[in-house]
Amino acid sequence: MDSAQERPEPTVDPVIGGGDDIHFGESGALLTYGGYLQLPRLLSAQQLESVPPAHDELLFITIHQVYELWFQQLLHEAETARDAMADGQLWWAKHLLHRMHVIARVLIHQIDVLETMTPQDFLVFRQKLSPASGFQSVQFRELEFLSGAKDRAFVRRFRGITDDERARLARRLGEPTLWDAFTGVLGARGLPSDTDEEISAALVAVARDRANHAEVWELAEALIQHDELAAAWRARHVTMVERMIGTKTGTGGSSGAAYLSSRLPLRYYPLLWDLRSEL
Numbered sequence: 001m002d003s004a005q006e007r008p009e010p011t012v013d014p015v016i017g018g019g020d021d022i023h024f025g026e027s028g029a030l031l032t033y034g035g036y037l038q039l040p041r042l043l044s045a046q047q048l049e050s051v052p053p054a055h056d057e058l059l060f061i062t063i064h065q066v067y068e069l070w071f072q073q074l075l076h077e078a079e080t081a082r083d084a085m086a087d088g089q090l091w092w093a094k095h096l097l098h099r100m101h102v103i104a105r106v107l108i109h110q111i112d113v114l115e116t117m118t119p120q121d122f123l124v125f126r127q128k129l130s131p132a133s134g135f136q137s138v139q140f141r142e143l144e145f146l147s148g149a150k151d152r153a154f155v156r157r158f159r160g161i162t163d164d165e166r167a168r169l170a171r172r173l174g175e176p177t178l179w180d181a182f183t184g185v186l187g188a189r190g191l192p193s194d195t196d197e198e199i200s201a202a203l204v205a206v207a208r209d210r211a212n213h214a215e216v217w218e219l220a221e222a223l224i225q226h227d228e229l230a231a232a233w234r235a236r237h238v239t240m241v242e243r244m245i246g247t248k249t250g251t252g253g254s255s256g257a258a259y260l261s262s263r264l265p266l267r268y269y270p271l272l273w274d275l276r277s278e279l
């Protein structure tokens with residue numbers, strides 16, 4: 001037997017290629033894809049209410065769950081961006097705000113997926129949802145509070161949320177917002193920022209001298225982008241709602257599209273919008 005015959009042929013995986021010396025974790029069996037991502041839990045968390053199962057209810061649950069995952073991510077980024085501003089790490093805050101913009105665009109675009117559901121198909125299971133509503137999304141409200149739009153009335157109006165969720169909202173109401181951190185940046189740069197008048201004057205100064213205030217200006221632009229994208233989501237959501245349920249009341253008990261339209265003028269950073277008129 002010659003030496004070539006003694007050596008066994010290297011095993012080549014028909015799908016991923018490679019030889020004996022290539023391991024993709026499976027040999028150690030320490031961590032698997034499904035285990036790391038907790039897929040058995042994740043993929044069993046879509047429990048339909050409709051009997052018999054309405055075809056489109058899985059889509060409806062999936063899209064809301066995906067939103068909540070992204071809300072969690074946005075909160076993670078926004079908290080760190082706020083703290084980075086407080087620490088003077090403006091480049092890091094800007095980087096994270098830019099990531100938040102990209103996620104926000106995904107959130108706006110994915111309404112297209114939901115709109116592949118017709119009003120008739122939604123009606124097959126809609127009555128089962130009441131009184132649950134996106135209105136009760138605690139993370140959505142946390143995001144509004146952390147961005148700068150704190151409104152205690154929402155916490156009072158919430159029914160049926162857990163003690164933990166109520167505590168999270170209370171904590172958000174008490175902690176600094178992205179806007180607080182930004183005005184802190186103005187102060188740290190020697191620009192008075194204790195009152196709205198002082199902040200407006202500081203913003204004009206920054207806008208008129210971008211050579212000296214480049215980082216602050218870019219941060220202000222990143223914040224107004226965050227604000228604009230939140231407004232764009234609200235507008236996209238309300239048109240989808242009109243298309244889906246017309247003028248019917250919401251499952252959460254509000255007037256529906258009329259309530260949602262009343263929230264369209266909300267801006268997190270009105271002074272950044274006012275600045276445009278001052279220039």
Ligand code: HEM
Pocket residue numbers: 063064067068114122132133134135136137140237240241244245249250251252253254255256257259260263
């Ligand atoms: C068929 C699809 C949907 C319909 C018909 C719908 C309808 C509504 C209505 C009528 C409201 C007002 C509150 C109420 O009375 O229920 C509302 C609020 C809300 N919805 Fe939706 N929605 C849909 C999908 C979504 C999705 C996919 C999300 C993503 C998380 C979402 C998030 C929210 C949020 C956060 C609010 C509170 C908005 C605010 O207070 O400004 N909705 N929705």
